[in-house]
Amino acid sequence: MASRSINNILRISPRFLRSAQLERDFRDPEALGGYVLTHDTRANLSRLLKGTRSVSGQRSWRVTGDFGSGKSSFALLLANLLSPSSSDLPKHLRGLPVEMGLTRSRRGFLPVLVTGSRQQMSMALLSALSNSLHQNIDGRKKLKVRMAVDETLAAPKSNLDHRVIALLMQASTELRQHDLFDGVLVIIDELGKFLEYSALNPEKQDVYFLQQLGEASSRSGENCLFTIGLLHQGFSTYADKLTEQAQREWEKVAERFEEIVFAQPLSQVASLLSAALNVKEDEFPRGWKSEAHTDMRVAVDLGLFGANAGKSALVELAPSLYPLHPTVLPVLAKFFRRFGQNERSLFSFLLSSEPHALQDFAQNEATLRFIYRLPEFYDFIAQNFGGRLSAQSFRSHWSHIDAVIRSFPAERELELRILKTIGVLNTIDSTADLLPSDDLLALALGNSESLKTAVARLKKENLLFFRGARRGYALWSHTSVNLEHEFAKASESIQQISNMGELLRARLDARPVVARAHYIRTGNLRHFTIRFCSTDEISADPAIFQPEYPADGMIVIVLSETEEQRKRAQKQIAGMPASPQVLFGVTDALEVLNGFILSLERWNHVERHTPELKDDRFAAEEVSRQIAHANQALENALHRYVGFRGLSQDEQSSIHWFYNSMPVKDLDRDGSLQCYLSELCDSLFPKAPHVHNELVNRNTLSSAAAAARQRLFELMLNHGDDPHLGLPHDKAPPEKSLYLSVLKESGIHAERAHGWSIEFPEKDPLRLRLALEHVIKMLEVRPDARIRVDRIIEELRRPPFGVRDGLIPILLVAIYVQHEAELAIYEDGRFVSDVEEFLKMRLVKAPQTFEFQLCRIHGMRRELLSHLAEVVKLERAERTELLSIVRPICLMVAELPDYAKNTDNLSPQTITLRKHVLAAEEPAVLVFRAIPEALGFQGDVSKSEASKLASKLAQSLSELRRALPECRKRMTETVLEAFGETGADFSAWRRSVAERAETVIVGVTNPELRAFTLKLIDDATEEPVWLEALGSLVTRVPPSRWRDKDETAFQEGVLGLVRQFQRVESLHFGEGSRAPENAVRIALTQKTGEERDQVFYLNSSQVKDAIDLRKRLHSQMPADKKLAVAALSQLLWEMMDSSS
Structure with missing residues (x-):
């Protein structure tokens, strides 16, 4: 006989091929075909139907059961039982109404059937009520409630929950009054979906509506409103993510509904499976029936089906479960109850074509060699539930189990089947009834000597571990922490989140x-x-x-x-x-x-x-x-x-x-x-610039971009009248990118009628003019007032401008360049007369230390500025600009040498003027108040006084400029006087003294005198430089930095050095001396031994004068030569006195 596949023996019952759906299946006469009425189902029906009695208050129910446990089919059966047309029930169920005590004279209940979804429950119930009223009652029948329901559905009101309850009660009353129905039956399948929606959207659907529905049902009396809700889990589970107070409110709602726990005993599940498989018993493989009976008997004895299992019934039923081995069913049921959707997943496993499910396995040959055992079920779990189990691995140790089995060699088939069997049992955390013992292994895989040997080998390889008779085999080596138990303990400790x-x-x-x-x-x-x-x-x-x-x-x-x-x-x-x-x-x-x-x-x-x-x-x-x-x-x-x-x-x-x-x-x-x-x-920010350059149009610049911007400042300040700011055409430094994208693109720097310049743009394509003009307006609001730069920056940052920090300094420099003649800059409270690139660097880093001031002049003051402009020699276009006057004056005074800034060898007016200019903080105050007061003018300067003021200013400024040259002139006079050459030409004297010094320098060891002598020898250095060096030598401070006391010290120091020089010079006079021919040495000695000597050098004019003087003195000399010499020697002694 040709071989047959297992599929040929199975005759799957159609009713198990899909799940029940209330609204769809209620009017399907075949929907309940093949329905298996178990003992528990009868008991649950009997309990529910007590609520149909007119005096009953048991009319609000909740049926709770796992996914796929048959709740929807049960509700469908109940709806058909209570409908007027219960005679349409399948043949094997037609006697059920009488069996349940339902009278033939009853009118039945209007079925309002709802399947839950994540929407407002009251609206869904209202819609279902409308559908039922239209489908089950002739449209020609005038019913107020039908019209009211349709009106409410068309225009829902804010109190919809209360309105729906009222309409359900109205429907029940009106239908009974018209002898149409005994009441209204509300069945809500998938009630959990509505509860989930209510938990997530309490403002749209208050769960209190369900409490109102339950209370209305319980109190409905003769106008019966019967409500049943189907749930997969308890009420509290849907509220476990809510606050503790909200959970208590949900518990109150749950108490309004009596509960039926819908769970089928394992023996009844076996009956359902048998009915679903519908095996052709006459085509069983040879030997299957006896093997099934034997193995089922052993399975029941081992406790796999529970302590109260009906052994004989199960043994009789075992062959009809083909090709499932008796050990598989208890594991299937427990696994799907724990990890799947109970019977729904169970029947999906039996009837679907999922990999390693029963239908996939049924492609095999129908022989005893192919019986679906626990190793095959492990393959199904790994293929279809692996991801889900990994996420909940704490409940099953799945990650470790799967890792051990995946890494085991496939060629060791028996050992691998043992590991898979133990892995399945470990996954469901089997207890006493499904303990992974030797007996269970022998039953599941066949009792053979090779099995024992394989188990021993796995234990020796530390892949299988025996944890004692109470816990059986496991794929790990120690007593494992019960994480479910620990998590339950943690749940008791942490019941609410307070923060x-x-x-x-x-x-x-x-x-x-x-x-x-x-x-x-x-x-x-x-x-x-x-x-x-x-x-x-x-x-x-x-x-x-x-x-x-x-x-x-x-x-x-x-x-x-x-x-x-x-x-x-x-x-x-x-x-x-x-x-x-x-x-x-x-x-x-x-x-x-x-x-x-x-x-x-x-x-x-x-x-x-x-x-x-x-x-x-x-x-x-x-x-x-x-x-x-x-x-x-x-x-x-x-x-x-x-x-x-x-x-x-x-x-x-x-x-x-x-x-x-x-x-x-x-x-x-x-x-x-x-x-x-x-x-x-x-x-x-409607007035924000539109600059598309990420280097600069941002708040924080990179170091390279900041350096490029700094170089751009220098170009803007010094090369504004050059094409492209003088940037090279054949190169592209970073600052060129900034120039092109900001200054050139905007038109701020452009070629105009008078040449290239930096000005506010006319067309303004980058919308920079708005910000530029706003800064000027800020400065114009309070004339002559200072505005802190950080305040300007803050103003440009805020709406409506929103200028980025990287761009603001460029705009400020552009403003300064255009308004240089009237924009004053202050740093740390002091007026800055010279704006250079490093000042801009400081302005960027510390804007809070800078201030701007707009200085604009009107009226008589313009006349004064015009006269003062002559002093600083300004072009006509700049003559009425205050800062064009102030900056040259301040710069001139600021650039004076220190001597000119400190000396008192000036006129009182000039000293006062210098003081005011150096301390100037306000340009306007300096020009219109301080300078006039310093030069002797009181109050505002009149038109007639303006020219006089300008003249005096010019004199004082000139005196300041001459201060150092005058000091140097006095130095030359001091030097000539010390050498006894008063009135001599200084340049000629330097040449003559250089020759004398060359004679003296030989043998001079005193450092100061030697340095002085060397300085005298140097007659090639320009006079100002020579004097600076001589002043530094004598006072240790260059004359340009002298104070008045240093000039006095110079006079005294030069006199001392000159005397030392002259004494040394006298010692070198005589044979071998390089002194000139007209040099004369005079030496006198007193009887005390005191000596005085001096060398005199006469120029040509002095020689002539000396001859004339000699003649006059000779004419006065007495005839006694001795007396004449004595008188002349005394006169010479006096004239050579060093203190004279």
């Missing part, structure tokens, strides 16, 4: 948001800082929410934890004064994040308070994975509820936005916020 706001702030992305479109349009990179705050903070002082430099705006997001806080925050923002640079956002109630934070905090608690983790590497790794997973889950939730960056096209932000106290719509999708911020920047 949610602080925890969230540390995780939220506070990076600034850039207005990209505005940047592309204008070249200005603007950003808004992000600030997260609580409702209390914004209520305390909203004025603190202002952007700080360098931010152009601020986004304030209020983290409202509850709905009440959200409403309070929105009310507070609506009452704030307008703040154009601040955008407010208010989150939805963040209590929905409570569960995510709790999960993370609990896992952190497990890590901190479980010391056993240090000895359990696998558990410790699992805790780390769970913390990472909880972190990611919280991040994803934050992105959903607080995030506004990187939203996908289908995602929406749940932040409510406000600008200037008004709500802003359509900012809940990705990109819309940035577009809005760009539009906001366009309106905030």
Whole structure:
């Protein structure tokens, strides 16, 4: 006989091929075909139907069961039972109404069937009521309730919850009065979806509506309103992410509904499976029936099906579960109950074509060699549940189990099947009923000697570990930490988060948001800082929410934890004064994040308070994975509820936005916020420059860009009248880029009728003129007043200009160059007469130390300036500009040598003038008050006095210029007088004394005298330089830096040096001397031994005078020569006295 596949033996029942859907299947007569009515189902129906009695109050129910446990099919059966047409039930169920005690005279209930979704529950229920009224009642029947429902549906009102309850009660009453129905049956499948929506959006759907519905049902009396809700899990689970107070409110709602726990015993699940597989029993593989009976008997004896399992029934049923081995069903059920959707996943496993599922396995030959055992189920788990199990590995150690099995050699087939079997049992954390024991291994894989040998070999290789009779085999070597138990303990310790706001702030992305479109349009990179705050903070002082430099705006997001806080925050923002640079956002109630934070905090608690983790590497790794997973889950939730960056096209932000106290719509999708911020920047900064150069149009410049800007300053100050500021045409230094993109492109530096110049542009393509003119207006507001530069910078930073810091100094230099004649600059409170590039560097670094002042002159003062202009020799165009007068005067005085700044050898008027100019702080005060007072003019200078003032000023300035030359002239007189050459020509004297000094220099060892003699020898150096050097030699200070006391010291010092020189000179007179022929040495000695000697050098004129004098003296001499010589010697002694 040809071989058959397992598929040929299976006859899958159609009813198990899809899940039930209430609204769709209610009118399908085949929907309940093949429905298996179990003992538990009968009991649950009987309990529910008691509520249909007129005196009953048991009319609000919740049916709770795992995914796929058959709740929807059960609800479908109930709806059909209570409908007027229960005779349409499948044949095997038609006797059920009588069996359940339902009378034949009943009119049934109007079925209002709703399947849950994430929307407003009251609206969905209203829509279902409308559909049912139209579908089940003749449209010709005049019903007030139908009209009222349609009207409410067309125009929902704010009190919709209360209105829907009232309409349900009205429908029940009116239908009973018209003998149409006994009442209304409301069945809400997937109620959890509505609860999830309510938890996430409490402001749109209050869960109190469900409480109202339950109470209305319980009190409906004769006008029966019967309500059933189907849930996958308990009420509290849907509220676990809410606050503790909200959870208590949900518990009150749950108490209004009596509960039926919908769970099928394992024996009944086996019956369902048997019915679903519908195996052709006459085509079983030879030997299967006896093997199935035997193995099922052993399985029941081992406790795999529980302590109270019906052994005989299960043994009888075992062959019909083909090709599933009896050990597989208990593991299937437990696995899907724990990790899947219970029976739904169970039947999906049986009937779908997923890899390694039953249908995939059924392609094999129908022989005893191909029986679906636990190793095959492991392959199914790894293929289809691996990712999910990895995320919840703390419940199953899946990560370690999977790693061990994946790394095991495939050719060792039996050992691998053993590891897979133990891995499945370890995954479901099997206890006494599914303990991984030798007996269970023998049953699952076949009892053979090779099995025992393989187990022993795995144990020896430290791949399989026996943990004792109570715990069985495992794929790890030690007593593992029970992480589920530890997490439960952590849940008891941490039941509520008290500081949610602080925890969230540390995780939220506070990076600034850039207005990209505005940047592309204008070249200005603007950003808004992000600030997260609580409702209390914004209520305390909203004025603190202002952007700080360098931010152009601020986004304030209020983290409202509850709905009440959200409403309070929105009310507070609506009452704030307008703040154009601040955008407010208010989150939805963040209590929905409570569960995510709790999960993370609990896992952190497990890590901190479980010391056993240090000895359990696998558990410790699992805790780390769970913390990472909880972190990611919280991040994803934050992105959903607080995030506004990187939203996908289908995602929406749940932040409510406000600008200037008004709500802003359509900012809940990705990109819309940035577009809005760009539009906001366009309106905030309409006068901003449009400079597309990232080197300079930014707040913080790179060192290279700053250096290039500094070089540009120097070019603007010194080469403004040169084409392209003198920049080379064949090279491209960094400053050229700045010049081209700012000065040339804007037209600030351009060739005009009078040549190249720096001026405010006419066409203004880069919109710089607005900022330039605003600075001038600031200076014009208060004439002659100083404006701090940092205030000007701050003004240009703010709306409507928003100029970047890198660009502002260039604009200030452009303003200075154009208004140089009337713009005064002060540094540290003192007027700066010479503006150079390094001053601009200091201005950039410390603008708070600089001030600007606009000096404009009118009236009589212009006449005075015109006369003063003659003094400083200005061009006619500049003669009425105050700073054109002040700067030359201040520069001239500032450039004077120190001697001229300090000497008192000047007229009193000149000394006073010098004092005022050096101390000048205000140009106008200097010119119109200080200078006139110094020169002897009181009050305002009249027109007639202007020329006199100018003349006196010129004299005083001239006297200051001559101060040092006059000092040098006095030095020459002092030197000549010391040498006894008063009145001699200084240049001729220097030449003659140089010859004498050459004779003296030989043998001079005294350092001072030698230096002095060398200086006398130097007759080639120019006179001013020679005098500077001589002054420095004598006083240790150059004459240009002298004070008056230094000049006195020079006079005394030169006299002493000259005397030393003369004494040495007399010693070198005589034979071998290089003295000139007309040199004379006179030496006198007293009887005391005191001597006086001196060498005299006479020039040609002096020789002639000496001859004339000799003749006159000779005529007066007595005849006694001895007497004459004695008289002359006494006269010479007196004349040679050093003190004379």
